Amino acid sequence: MSVGKLEECRQQIRAQLDAVVEFWLKYSHDTVHGGFFTCIGREGNVYDELKYVWLQGRQVWMYCRLYRSMDRFRRPDILAAAKAGGEFLRKFARVSTNGNQWKCAFCLTRDGKAVKVQRTIFSECFYIMAMDELSRVTGDKEMEMMEQLIYWVREDASGLGRPQLPGDVPTNSMAVPMMLLCLVQQLSDGRPETGGKYSELGSWCVSEIQQHVQRDGTAILENVSATGAELPGCLGRLQNPGHALEAGWFLLRYAADNDNKEIQRTAIEKFVELPFESGWDKAHGGLFYFLDVDGHCPTQLEWSMKLWWPHSEALVAFLMAYSQTKNPELLENFFRVYEYTFSHFPDSESGEWFGYLTQEGKVALDFKGGPFKGFFHVPRCLYMCESLLDDLLGKHG
């Protein structure tokens, strides 16, 4: 282990985290209506006032997590911002759609009127994640939505509003068990009783995620059938390397919590090493956004672009895998991702990170926040990497 290099990383990561937190504290707060602007231009300007609920929830969660777990962020302004965001969500995010059904909106006007509702579970997931983390700093508790979510995923999805169609076969899309596992870990953290209550759900999520190991263990596929078989066509062949790497560290965390070496091995070999090997662009560096396992051209127009979040997930995945195993190859790959990430994504002029590069690494979209980029992947990655490096370098205690 190269202590000097790790210490250098730790310092850069720590400085970046400070700067990114300041960026969002400075530019994203709506002091009139509450909640956060998430469409933030390169220099901090708000270019759209819509409030995306995923990103509202994620920002509340991230502020609270930083407040709760890092001394230098235990600041009243951060707590106040998190509370105001939570209040905005509580007041406006939930909408009634089909009579007596409640859903969370996907986006809201600046003053909280629902603009769009998606027929998926993710707005609700980020709402729960936010409210749980907030409750850990405020002491409130409000979790009725989790049961609704479990019902949609495991019993009956018709409440999501999609018509049942004969050609739309039940699919295990990796995002769903990943998201639920994330919530199980969130809700159970430090609460043995809740952990017990959701332990069966957690292992179900892990087994659903593992169904995505396909082709005799040589590939992670993003969508499989409800029974874990490969699906036909583009949907079945789709790979999302960054998402697989994210699943990798979710599984690593699960393996550590449950002292399960078998899951740890699967996480590293299948969900970290494989997607990195197939997803890394040998010509230009960086992780592709989408690939087709048979080498066809993906139909997603952005398939070859380099997005910030797959790189954030890869950093966490490799550093966590190294922490757990001390296998030097994992650290080498961490450094490889680190070099690419820190030389391409941070904006040295105006702060924060660019989110979207061309395949060749040129900035393609220069905003710092948009409908899908908020205060989440960057600070979560920096916070987690800083904590992992602190442990590795013996900075705690």
Add this chain to the structure above:
Amino acid sequence: MSVGKLEECRQQIRAQLDAVVEFWLKYSHDTVHGGFFTCIGREGNVYDELKYVWLQGRQVWMYCRLYRSMDRFRRPDILAAAKAGGEFLRKFARVSTNGNQWKCAFCLTRDGKAVKVQRTIFSECFYIMAMDELSRVTGDKEMEMMEQLIYWVREDASGLGRPQLPGDVPTNSMAVPMMLLCLVQQLSDGRPETGGKYSELGSWCVSEIQQHVQRDGTAILENVSATGAELPGCLGRLQNPGHALEAGWFLLRYAADNDNKEIQRTAIEKFVELPFESGWDKAHGGLFYFLDVDGHCPTQLEWSMKLWWPHSEALVAFLMAYSQTKNPELLENFFRVYEYTFSHFPDSESGEWFGYLTQEGKVALDFKGGPFKGFFHVPRCLYMCESLLDDLLGKHG
């Protein structure tokens, strides 16, 4: 007018049209279940068997139009393929969603089972377009769906299945009146009685399209309010130059049919010249896919890519505008688009056109057909340009 250059264009366009028709006749027909494969790889391979209804309808329409209007395509194999496609649509495209409501699916499995239904009107539009053109070669008639469509657009959209949300203000999205105007022109062509029936609808569409002229006549915006005012945020500032150019030639055709010089002038100045001026990439050539009228970075990841269809629409728009006015500047711009298009999109190795280039003009996705690229924009452009050039060069009669 440079006759030699126009004659050269005409020959290239004619040869391209022949080759493109042969490509789809050879690779896209499903002789087992009927209908057309639309996910066709670079060399003609089917890489996904899903059947996208927009593209099924468009292919039926295009085959029939070629059969009906160009002598060399009045071939039994083309007619048979169109009929088989129509039969597949008639059997499988319509699905029942909310009890007694009928919608057209967005995509179907190879054997016709519905996979997805969109909450928009476009599948139905292409269904109607296909069936009308087919009826003109077969003599059948079946148009009840048009009345449903008009009801959704002008009376009550709730049948489309979107929940009514307080922040989702009624919007005039340019695609809707464009699509309806296209259908009015389709259904009325050569049928004075139908033309009379839909004449008020046609002029309503024209007036709705003209509402998109904004900023004191200096810009076409893709979405405006129901009363023709600018909308806030990214949605309101969005520009889609290729779509504006397409609207341009829809209006030019309407102006010619109705001998209306005022609409002709608006079409050329506002819907052809303006979007070309603002949408053309001065650095690399080609038309941007999306722009923000205030110069913010669009949030669409593909905003700077060069897509085949805006260039197809621009060719038709400039050539039609030139035909109607004989203004040499319009012809110059036709040649400018022509040079870029024919040097970048056609695949000289495997035939047909690439659909998606990077901003710099490199092929980014190499398939010939996909969920949104079928047998439509390329052959429609080639067929229309060939006809316009025939007229200009006195090849008819």
